[in-house]
Amino acid sequence: MTETIIFYMLTAVILLSALGVVLLPGLMHSALCLGLCLAGVAGIFASLGSDFVFAAQILVYVGGIAVLILFVVLLAGSASDKIVRQVNDQWLPSLLICAAFFWAFLKITGYFSGIPAAAAPSPSVRAIAALMLGDYAVPFELISVVLLASMTGAVLFGRRKAQ
Amino acid sequence: MLEYVYILPLLSFAVAGLILAFGRWLPLKGASAGILVAAWGFSQGLMLFVKAIQGTITLPYEMSIPWFSFGGNQATLGVYVDGLTIAMLIVVTAVSLLVQIYSTGYMHGDPRFKRFYCYLSLFTASMLGVTLTNNMMVFFMCWELVGVCSYLLIGFWFEKQSAAYAGKKAFITTKLGDLGFLVGLMVLFYATGTFEISKIQELAHAGMIPAAAAGAAGILMFLGAAGKSAQFPLFIWLPDAMEGPSPVSALIHAATMVAAGVYMVARLYAVYALSPIAMDTVAWTGAITAFMAASLALTCFDLKRVLAFSTVSQLGYMMMALGVGGFTAGMFHLTTHAYFKALLFLAAGSVIHAVHTNDMREMGGLRHKMPITYITFLLGTLALCGIPPFAGYFSKDEVLAAALARNPVLFAIGAMAAAMTAFYMARALVMTFHGKPKDAHKHDHAHESPAVMTGPLILLGAVSVVSGFVLTRHEMFEHLVNFEGALPFELHHVNHSAVALFSSIVAALSMSLGVWLYKARPDIPAACRETFSPIVNMLEKRYWLDAFFLKLVDIGDSLSRFMFSFDFNFLDQIAIDGWAWLTLKLSKIQGWLDDHVVDAALNATGTITMSAGRMARLAQTGLVQNYLLFVAIAVSIFAAIAFAG
Amino acid sequence: MSLLSLIVVTPLIGALLILAIPGTRTKLIQGVALVFSALTLLLTGYLYAAFDKTVVLMQFVEKLSWIPAFNINYCVGVDGLSVALVTLTGLLTMLAIIYSFNITVRIKEFFFWFLLLEVGMLGVFVALDFFLFYVFWELTLVPMYFLIGVWGGPKKEYAAIKFFLFTLFGSLLMLLGILALYFNSMPHTFDMMELIKQGSLLPRAMQIWIFLALYVGFAIKIPAFPFHTWLPLAHVEAPTGVSVILAGVMLKMGTYGIMRFSFPALPEATKWFMPFLIVIAIINIVYGAFCAMAQKDLKKMVAYSSVNHMGYCMLGMTAMSGIGWNGAVLQMITHGLITGSLFFLVGVIYDRAHTRDIDAFGGLAAKFPVYAGLMIIQVMASLGLPGLAGFVGEFLCFLGAFNVWPYYVAVGTIGILVTAAFFLRMIEKVFLGPFNEKWAALKDIGFREMVAIVPLVLLTVIIGVWPKFCLDLIDPTITYLVGMIK
């Protein structure tokens, strides 16, 4: 029962803050909402018993990405954002398309209704570590390369032109 | 000794190259090498001559190596020696030797001294080639090479426009004759199947050559001889050739090269003998030439040109002799003439060297200044005029005897020419050496030439005196050239002594007349010039032959201009470029059609495409979200299809 | 890879190598061009040495399948007829490259095209497959177009386009002829030897049509009257080295083609065509000589004399006998040597005086003895002086033709006289007479030019004195070819 309550609460937080991200005119607010939303998702992970993913979500998303975005918003944002319309002209067709997507998702969801959780979740860190350094070693290494490349790229883009 | 005779021309060729390449470091700038080789050649020729007279060598001798093969035929390179060859060999080497010695004095200090000797050696080599070869093809080659040497030597002082012109004229005139030679050679080749002289002679003796072919070949080749030996009407080049240095005139244009034509006729005498027409052509051309040239010498004031006309006239004699069947006479006259005419030219050269002019009107009274020259010139004159017992007497007498035996008309022409010869030689002698000096300045500066020049003069003078007498002893010369009985028919002998007496009297009379007229009564010739001015004019114009050939050249020139103008204006600009023009015009028309018909259709397609494109372009908003929207729409459509399915 | 393929490929490698060198490294480019042309010459020299003179059939044959669908093969081989021309090509190209070191603009392209041109020319002479022959034939066209059109004289574009269109027109007709032969052969083949065997079986009318088509293609290259008008223009406008190649090698491609193929393959048509050919030959001889006499431009005079000399060559071909054909082939070679060197010599004076007007000079012999000497030797050779190379070929041509066409030949001798006349007049005006002080500052011939010219002069003399080493090569093949037609 508590599980259900927690789920609904988290769902409310996630969806509201997600709407906030999408709809709030102020970019600053959006960014804050994003942080909230991500934290909510982290909560979902926790409720699903994925402790390691929960930790990663908090550390990387909430602690890293959201903060990074906040910084950028501070750098590139402007006061006029709140006055200027933040939604473009194609919001109506987009809305319709999104409705169609949602309808499709619901349909898919229908196939999975009534599947209960099998057992109580167990701590997964050790198992994930074994996978990472075992079967998934290659993707793992590739991810590190991607990170390195993106870091280099970010530095390159961000750096001022050499005089 | 005979085995090594082929070395003679090769050595001369080598020496020519040697002088050109290393002459600077050789003694006398290379002249020594040329002289040495010529001397050696002369000694060889002399030894051959002696042995041939003694009969210790077998003649004819032939030796050859394969040269190249062409379409199943073999061309050879080799020597053919018989009495005729030896006679010519001596002439060539002797005159070449003396002229080369003489030239060390005459050409002293000339900036192109070295090259002069190179040319002389080259000439000697080619002339030896003509003399010795066993093969008409090589004969023709050397014949042409001789012509080139003549061209180079006539134009030796090429800074003088007239010398350059004379060289060209000589070359082209002889080349005109050589065309005949070339065609004749081809006729001969197809009639006999070979170029080798010995085989041609064999076939001719055996009567295997059709008379028509022999006649055609003979006459055509005689054209070449007429060019080289300055016969009517091609003799026009020889007087102009006197632009060359005097030793050259002596060697090439008196003794050797101009005799090559006579030698050629003699060489192929067996062929000529087969065709009476060819023989008559030779005889009559010779006679006409002898007469015409002698008459031309009468009015000439240029010392060397007088001698040149005299040479032409004497060559005519030789041809006439050959034509009437006087084979021995012709060759004998060739031999003796070579010596005394070379002598006369060298003596004239000596005079010119002293007074620096060719014009006899500016000379006179030189006999005291230049005694040796005078005496040798006198000897040469006497020999030429046929005064006994000088060389010319014997040979000319034989020629006239042969002519009389064949045709009295020819004899008459010959006798008239002989009379004129004596007259103009007397005139030249007197005008040059006797009387009062006409140009005091030139006379004062005149001096006897150095020993290297007078030495050869003296030697030649001696030869001119004795050669006729010596060679007729025991019919020595006749035995030599007639070694194997080259003649297919025998001459009927005429009374030699009567002819001899007649001709010497004519010569003596005419000569005394000349001496008297020009020494005692110079007014009479002057008056004659006035009285007979049309004739004099004709003679000075050289029977308008020069004008005739110049006209030919003009015609050739205008022909060439016409042809080129046809080539350029019509063929190239109209016929060929006309095509291009036509194509261009057609393409213009087609282009118009293209623009207005085909293109219109094409343009319509284009327009449609364009407007479609313009519409399609609207979709390209450049907005990322717009694109994404379309992606999303597409995905949802696919999803709808998937679900519906 | 056989020797012949190696010969053809060597200049190609050189050309590609030059492409890879930066255009500013001129010395290197010149060096590479020289080395590769010299290498080609060495190889052709080796070919000459290794060639068995007693064998009349094709030697060094290499046959590879190329386009099997149409039975097209890469087939090369040489006999006595081609081996001499291959060697000549190698020699002249190298000398022309040496001479062309004085080119100052766009050096890289120049030598690239030049080596490519050599590939084409060598290919034409060694190809035994008609399709391959045609490809090489066309390959010579493009480099020549650029060589004339870019590095030529004032009217270079006109000359280049004229040359190009003229020869293209000819080669298209030739292609028609080749295709006609191809489709009339059973099984369809481009193999020359096979076509020669089958050609004589064709009906007479067919033979004549094919012969004419091929003849126009070849005649334009020769160039035979009335297809010769591109030649003076192209020669005059082309740079010196290119003129040399044009006269020395490319003109021979025409006569080579006729002798290699038209005559042996189409005997009926050949017999039919002979009366026309002799007339054309005589026109070429006499008309070419007269046209040359009218020239004031030294180079144009030499160019027209080429028309005249190729007339001798055709005259020899009309003999249909060993003598005449030997003469024709020898004439091709000697004309290459003599006229090639004459173009070099004209180039020498033009480089110095920047004019080629004959009347503008005078008395140069006194000032430039070496130059004058070389020029006079080559001019004498060109006018057929015995003892020099020109005579032997010319004489054999006349001698051969005389047997069949005596009266025509007699008329043709006028050409000799006129040739002598205009060349001697040129010598008189340029070299003899009083020295024209205007040219006092000019220098005598230089080392590079000597290197290019002297070998040709030496060869001229050697062939003139000892034609055996040339004729021994040609004679067996020619005898065989003539036998085949009869």
Added chain:
Amino acid sequence: MTLSYYLALSGLLFTIGLFGVLTRRNVIGILMSIELMLNAANINFVAFNRFLYPGQYAGQLNAIFIITLAAAEVVVGLALVMAIYKNIKSVYVEDYNILKG
């Protein structure tokens, strides 16, 4: 709680994110919306893992990979945004229209 709840949540989150991507003018906003969509995917992974394959951890592992990739994407994306911002002085995507046909 069954799987379909989580899937519905993820679907909603994805749809909101998609709407944001399609309609937000601000380029940073778009980036944030993309993060939402990625999170929706993550939820799916983890949920499927939890409900369908308990005892296995590949789904969670994928979620971690996605998180990492998202981090990389954001870093590069923001760097690009800053670079473009320096040039164009605008954060609105309709100004980034040099591809317009």
